[in-house]
Amino acid sequence: MGECTHIAIVLAGGRGSRMKSSVPKQYLLLNGKPVLYYSLKAMEDSFIDAVILVCGAGEDGYCKKELIDKYNLKKVCSIVQGGKERYDSVYNGLKEIARLEIADEDDCVYIHDGARPCVDAELLNECKTNVEVYRACVPAVPVKDTIKIVDSYGFSADTPKRSSLMAVQTPQCFRFIDALKAYSDMENAAAGGADISDITDDAMVVERFAGIRVKLCKGSYNNxxxxxxxxxxxLENMLRIK
Structure with a gap:
């Protein structure tokens, strides 16, 4: 792959029910700034050429005023509304890239959770290196705990080898055309009655609907x-140290 454009889709549409807060987790303050700020700032200071921000319904005004304008985030070129599920939000972001015509087939897209504020230049560069070589990559770290597979009654059914398990993170990175086609095919399959309820990340979509193997690259336990x-x-302690 030659020199390409790099576009980030930052997802900020989640509600975060486990946070027990009326404020969506991506807007909670972290050392005085919204959680979402840190991901957008990392993209702003990196090789990323443009950012599509996907937020919840009615939150675009807040994002523009309290994030993009307030912190002069020039790379955010569009704010779009998220969907019911995470994969709906991702697809909305991909379609916005296509609508704006800011990516060619071989350009790269980085799909990142806005609730991961510790993404940094080292991680982004690792992803860039790998997606340009392998077409699809996700950062991951070895799991530290023993993982159990449980049966429907709550009993341990199996224990996978820990050496074969990795905890996957974001940004999840693909050639734009591969991601767009995979998500389009997934939507068509779902419309035809296919069960996609087991899909929990972008790599699964690309693997299943584009038939592309996804390379795991070096993630960070801080992410x-x-x-x-x-x-x-x-995270407040981590960011103070940084």
Whole structure:
């Protein structure tokens, strides 16, 4: 693959029910700034050429005023509304890239959870190197705990070898044409009655509907996702150290 354009889709449409907060987790303050700010700032300061921000219904005004304008984030070129499920939001972002005509077939797209504020230049560069070579990559780290497969009654049914397990993160990175086609084919399959309820990340979509193998590249244990109130405290300490 030659020199290509790199476009990020940053997802900020989640509600975060486990946070026990009326404020969506991506807008909670982290050292005085919204959680979402940190992901957008990382993209702003990197090789990424443009950012599509996908937010919840009615949140575009807040994002423009309190994030894009306030912090002068020039790479955010469009704000689109998310969908019911994560994969709906991703597809909306991909369709916006196509509508704006800012990506060719061989250009790369980086799909990132806005609730992962510790994405940094090292991780983005690792993803860039791998997606340009392998067409599809996701950052991942070895799991630290033993993982159990449970049966429907809550009993341990199997214990996979820990050495074969990796915890997958974002940004998940693909050639734009591969991601767009995979998501389009998935939508068509779902409309035809296919069950896609087991799909939990973008790599699964590309693997299943584009038939492309996804390379796992080096992730970071710091690249955690805000899921519980305790995560805010952990991330505040991480960001202070950085």
């Amino acid at each position: 955690i996702k805000v899921t519980t109130p305790e995560d805010i405290v952990t």
